Amino acid sequence: MNNLGIICKRELASYFTTPLAYIFIVIFLIMNGVFTFDMGGFYLRGQADLLPFFSFHPWLYLFMVPAIAMGLWADERKTGTIELLMTLPVKLSEAVLGKFLAAWALTGIALLLTFPIWITVNYLGDPDNGVIVAAYLGSWFMAGGFLAIGSCMSASTRNPVIAFILTVSICFLFVVMGSPIVLDAFPQWLPQFVVDAFAAMGFLTHFDSISKGVLDIRDILFFAVFILAWLMASAVVIEIKKAN
Amino acid sequence: MIEINHLTKKFDQFTAVDDLSFTVSEGEVLGFLGPNGAGKSTTMKVITGFLAPTSGSVKIDGYDITTSPIEAKSLIGYLPEGAPSYGDMTTLDFLRFIAEVRGYRGDDIQKRVDHVVREVDLAAVLHQTIDTLSKGFKRRVGLAQAIMHDPKVLILDEPTDGLDPNQKHHVRALIRNLARDKIVVISTHILEEVNAVCTRAIIINRGRIVADGTPAELEARSRLHQAVSIRLTTAYDLAADLRNVPNIDHVEQDKADRLRYTILASGGKPIFQTVSELAQVKEWPVSEFHVNKGQLEDVFRSVTQGAN
Numbered sequence: 392m393n394n395l396g397i398i399c400k401r402e403l404a405s406y407f408t409t410p411l412a413y414i415f416i417v418i419f420l421i422m423n424g425v426f427t428f429d430m431g432g433f434y435l436r437g438q439a440d441l442l443p444f445f446s447f448h449p450w451l452y453l454f455m456v457p458a459i460a461m462g463l464w465a466d467e468r469k470t471g472t473i474e475l476l477m478t479l480p481v482k483l484s485e486a487v488l489g490k491f492l493a494a495w496a497l498t499g500i501a502l503l504l505t506f507p508i509w510i511t512v513n514y515l516g517d518p519d520n521g522v523i524v525a526a527y528l529g530s531w532f533m534a535g536g537f538l539a540i541g542s543c544m545s546a547s548t549r550n551p552v553i554a555f556i557l558t559v560s561i562c563f564l565f566v567v568m569g570s571p572i573v574l575d576a577f578p579q580w581l582p583q584f585v586v587d588a589f590a591a592m593g594f595l596t597h598f599d600s601i602s603k604g605v606l607d608i609r610d611i612l613f614f615a616v617f618i619l620a621w622l623m624a625s626a627v628v629i630e631i632k633k634a635n
Numbered sequence: 636m637i638e639i640n641h642l643t644k645k646f647d648q649f650t651a652v653d654d655l656s657f658t659v660s661e662g663e664v665l666g667f668l669g670p671n672g673a674g675k676s677t678t679m680k681v682i683t684g685f686l687a688p689t690s691g692s693v694k695i696d697g698y699d700i701t702t703s704p705i706e707a708k709s710l711i712g713y714l715p716e717g718a719p720s721y722g723d724m725t726t727l728d729f730l731r732f733i734a735e736v737r738g739y740r741g742d743d744i745q746k747r748v749d750h751v752v753r754e755v756d757l758a759a760v761l762h763q764t765i766d767t768l769s770k771g772f773k774r775r776v777g778l779a780q781a782i783m784h785d786p787k788v789l790i791l792d793e794p795t796d797g798l799d800p801n802q803k804h805h806v807r808a809l810i811r812n813l814a815r816d817k818i819v820v821i822s823t824h825i826l827e828e829v830n831a832v833c834t835r836a837i838i839i840n841r842g843r844i845v846a847d848g849t850p851a852e853l854e855a856r857s858r859l860h861q862a863v864s865i866r867l868t869t870a871y872d873l874a875a876d877l878r879n880v881p882n883i884d885h886v887e888q889d890k891a892d893r894l895r896y897t898i899l900a901s902g903g904k905p906i907f908q909t910v911s912e913l914a915q916v917k918e919w920p921v922s923e924f925h926v927n928k929g930q931l932e933d934v935f936r937s938v939t940q941g942a943n
Contacts, residue, residue, distance in 0.1 A: 394736060397732065397735045397736055398736075401721070401724075401732045404724075404728070405721065405723050405724060408723050408724065408764075409723050470719055470721075470722065471715060471716075471717055471719035472719045472720065472721055474680070474685050474715040474719060475713075475715060475719050475720065475780070477684070477685050478683040478684055478685050478708060478711070478713045478715070479708065479733075479736050479737070480704075480705045480706075480708040480709040480736070480737070480738075481736060482705065633685070633686075634646065634686055
């Protein structure tokens with residue numbers, strides 16, 4: 392196993408030696424249940440799909456994912472282990488990516504554990520399972536986008552709570568960026584391509600189409616590039632801030 | 636070999652390390668001394684590649700820490716200040732993680748971990764999480780981590796800080812043991828440690844080297860070097876006898892013990908012979924008589940407070 396794998400494995404193991412992973416998974420599942428059945432009207436709709444389940448994910452992630460991400464680097468700085476990690480023969484890119492992948496794997500595990508709802512919908516009706524798989528994939532990539540922002544925010548402070556608040560704020564911005572509320576607030580004189588660019592950065596824009604089963608490679612590509620960009624920003628921030 | 640060439644590290648306007656140059660070769664145990672805030676830890680952080688130098692270079696066996704960081708870091712074992720480690724892991728898991736990162740695979744991981752566990756005596760806490768360990772054990776976990784890959788260069792930032800005397804003794808014995816074919820750099824502000832383990836000492840102040848030599852050479856710079864300490868049985872005017880005797884600077888009377896005197900040599904010249912002959916001739920009422928080697932503490936204070 393290379394350094395990337397070793398770091399990822401250590402991080403993931405440490406989620407499960409502390410209650411963090413279990414709490415995250417349990418709360419994630421409960422909230423999903425509440426959103427899907429109570430607020431989403433899963434039964435009332437009378438349709439064999441998981442749209443009410445997936446459409447709440449951006450809002451669920453908004454608070455859940457920053458909670459995992461906040462400790463990624465802030466804790467390393469707080470306890471001084473960053474000095475240990477950065478003086479091991481490990482590339483910064485391996486450390487940044489390894490930590491990110493571990494956290495992303497945790498959100499993936501939580502997401503996979505929602506499988507009873509998939510069984511339920513298959514029992515009740517005859518859903519398009521291709522659409523569901525696509526939506527799961529899209530949801531996971533969106534969680535990755537949230538996490539990558541969180542990684543960068545966590546790198547910028549040694550206080551996990553500050554990292555949490557910053558991450559929630561910035562994630563919120565990206566979630567609503569494509570929605571009319573934000574776009575209408577843009578002044579008239581701005582060229583259209585700027586407005587379009589902002590609209591294209593919105594998570595909802597991309598996730599909506601995915602959750603409806605339109606798995607466009609461009610949407611996945613958007614999240615992949617988005618994740619990479621924020622991880623590169625994380626590496627830069629760590630490099631600058633590690634001394635203090 | 637560690638080669639440090641005109642190393643400077645600035646934080647904004649503050650210069651922590653100021654044009655530092657020195658080399659350390661195999662077999663040397665270098666004590667890195669200096670008052671708090673002198674730049675010891677910063678220097679070590681630059682040598683180990685945690686911080687980038689503002690200017691100048693650090694080479695470990697020819698590998699530049701900024702241009703070939705992975706090769707250089709592979710040669711170094713480092714115990715950062717305060718011995719940080721992942722507190723939620725058990726000692727065993729943590730050491731296995733370090734062994735893996737250090738490139739051990741398969742059975743070699745356990746073999747290597749077993750070896751360092753024996754070396755620093757960690758068997759008792761192998762399955763405890765590191766957060767629950769005492770300070771002494773945490774420090775030893777840090778040491779175990781640093782020596783995991785049998786590194787050529789060992790950099791230890793205050794390895795005995797906060798340990799009890801037994802643990803200190805143990806860690807020093809360990810360092811002496813490890814030092815034979817390695818380069819060891821330890822930072823400390825405990826001066827007794829220098830005599831206990833170091834073959835060379837560098838004192839830095841405000842980021843600059845103010846003294847560099849073997850512990851014996853540094854002690855020779857003490858004003859107490861070659862001084863003769865005498866304890867008398869009854870009061871006697873030593874100063875009168877010693878006036879105008881060559882090589883004798885002056886006589887100091889101890890403030891607490893009025894019968895204890897220190898005769899200081901001028902320019903570190905040996906005066907034992909002169910003083911002992913004089914004591915016999917004049918029949919001083921002497922109960923104790925010995926020569927001072929000079930004290931490192933004395934030198935430390937004079938070179939680091941010289942400017943004040």
